[in-house]
Amino acid sequence: MPNIFQSLMTNTQTKLLKHIYPLILLVCSFAIYFTYYGSPSAMFWDENYHVASAEKHVQGVMYMEPHPPLGKMLMALAEVMINPNENIDKHKFVETDHIEGSDTPAGTQFTGYRWPSVVLMALSVLFFFGILNRITRQPLLAFLFSSFVIFDNALVIQARAAMLEGIQLFFILAELYCFTRIITSQRVITLKDYALLGVLIGLGISVKVTSAIELLLFVILFGVDQWKNIQEFRYITLLKRLLVAVPAGVVPVVLVFLSVFYIHIGTGTKVIAGHTYKASPEYLQAIQNGDTWSPSTFAIGFRDNWKYMSEYADGVPRLDECKPDENGSYPMDWLLGKKTISYRWDKDTVDGKVEVRYMTIIANPIIWFSVVAGIVLSLGLIMSKFIYGQREKDTALFNWICVFTGLYLSYMIAILQIERVMYLYHYLIPLVFGSINLALVFNYIYREEIIAKSKHLWINLSVYVLLVIAIFAFFSPFTYGIGMTADEFELRNWFSFWKLQVVQ
Known part of the structure; x- marks a missing residue:
C-alpha cells in the first residue's frame, strides 16, 4: 500500500x-x-x-x-x-x-x-x-x-x-x-x-x-x-x-x-x-478600376511585388566595416554579439548629472x-x-x-x-x-x-x-x-568588439 x-x-x-x-x-x-x-x-x-x-x-x-x-x-x-x-x-x-x-x-x-x-x-x-x-x-x-x-x-x-x-x-x-x-x-x-x-x-x-x-x-x-x-x-x-x-x-x-x-x-x-513602387500600368489600372480582388489583378500584383522585392534586395549595399557609422556586421561575428546597434538614445540632465536612455540591441x-x-x-x-x-x-x-x-x-x-x-x-x-x-x-x-x-x-x-x-x-x-550615466555605461561595456559607444 x-x-x-x-x-x-x-x-x-x-x-x-x-x-x-x-x-x-x-x-x-x-x-x-x-x-x-x-x-x-x-x-x-x-x-x-x-x-x-x-x-x-x-x-x-x-x-x-x-x-x-x-x-x-x-x-x-x-x-x-x-x-x-x-x-x-x-x-x-x-x-x-x-x-x-x-x-x-x-x-x-x-x-x-x-x-x-x-x-x-x-x-x-x-x-x-x-x-x-x-x-x-x-x-x-x-x-x-x-x-x-x-x-x-x-x-x-x-x-x-x-x-x-x-x-x-x-x-x-x-x-x-x-x-x-x-x-x-x-x-x-x-x-x-x-x-x-x-x-x-x-x-x-x-x-x-x-x-x-x-x-x-x-x-x-x-x-x-x-x-x-x-x-x-x-x-x-x-x-x-x-x-x-x-x-x-x-x-x-x-x-x-x-x-x-x-x-x-x-x-x-x-x-x-x-x-507606385514601379508597379506596372496594368496593376495601377486595375486598382483605379476597383478590381483588386480579381484573380487577374492578383497575378499582375504578385508579379510586381516579387519583382520589387528582388530588385530591392539587389540594391542593398554590401557590408563596409571601414565606414565609421556601419551598423552591419559579418555573420561569424554574431556568435559573440558583435556588433551592437544603437537604435535610439535620448539625453537628459537629472540632479545635475547627464543621463542617457539607450535603446541598444545587445547580447x-x-x-x-x-x-x-x-x-x-x-x-x-x-x-x-x-x-x-x-x-x-x-x-x-x-x-x-x-x-x-x-x-x-x-x-x-x-x-x-x-x-x-x-x-x-x-x-x-x-x-x-x-x-x-x-x-x-x-x-x-x-x-x-x-x-x-x-x-x-x-x-x-x-x-x-x-x-x-x-x-x-x-x-x-x-x-x-x-x-x-557615462560611468554606468562603461560598467556595462564589457567587450571592445561589441563596439558600444557612449553618448557624452
Missing part, C-alpha cells in the same frame, strides 16, 4: 508540474516582454518602415516592401483592434515609406503596432518548453532552459518593438514544436502531418523569407517517415511516398504564402501619388557564449560518432542533437552566401536553434545524473539560470531605455 500511495503521489506531482512550469514561464514571459513596451513613445530602427507599411494596410493603400506582408498585416490588425490613436491624424504615415519625427503627430502611441510582436514572442516560450519537454521528458530541464527565450536582451528589445523578428520566431518555434510532436508521438506519420507543418512554415515565410530554413524539416520528416525503406534501399517505395509527401507539404506552404499576398493585394485599393553574453559552446560540443560529439566510430549512449537524443546542430549550421552557411549587409538580429533564429541544442547536449552529457535525480546537478543548473537572469537585469538599461 505505501508503494501504491507513493506512486500515486508521484504521478499527481508530475501532472501538476507539467502545468505549473508552463504557467510560470508564461507569467514571466509576459512580464518581461510587456514591460515598457509602449516606451519610447517614438519609433526606432525599422519601426519607421514597418509602422508606415502597417498603416497603409489600415487605410487601404497599395504598397510594396522587401519583406512579405504578413507581419505588417498583423500590426495593422492590432492597431485597428486596440485603436490607441483614435483621434490622431495619421495621413502622413501613408505618404512615405520611412516615417520621420516631423511626420509623427503629438500624442501618437505605438502600442497597437507593437502588440503582435510582443504577444506572440511572449507566447512562444510555451513552444520552446514543449519542444524540450517532448524530446527530453524532463519538465524541470525544459523549464530551466526556457529562460533563454525570456531573458535574452537582444530578443526582448527586438520583440517589444514594431519589428518582424518576434512574429517570425513565434511561427518558427510553432513549426519546431509541430515537427517535434509529430516525431515523438510514436505513430505512423501521415500526409496531414506534412500539410500541418507546411501551413506553419508558410506563415513563417510570409513574415520573413529567412524562415525558409525550416523547409529542411520536410527532409528530416521524410527521413524519419521512411527510415526503414531507406535502410533497405526500397527505391520504388521511396519514390511513391515522395510523390505524395512533397505535394502534401509544399502545396500548403505555397497556398499560405499566396493567400497572404492575395489579401495584401486585394486590400490595396488606393494609390498615393509618387508612390546576454551568458546565453550567447553558452550557445556557441553547445555547438562546439555537439560538433565534437557528432564527429566522434561518424569519424571515430564511438557509440552514442542515447541514440534518440543524439539524433535530435544532430537535427538542431544541422539547422544552426545550415542557417549560418546560407547567410554567409548573402552579399548584402546583414545585422546582429539576423542571428536570433540560429540563437534559438542553438539554445535548444544546448539543452539537449546538457541532457546528453549529464544523462546518468539526471536519471539518478542528482540534487547537485539541479542546484548547479538553477544557479546558472539565476546568473542568466542577473546578467539580463544588469544589461536591461540598454533593453528598456533606462537612463545611465
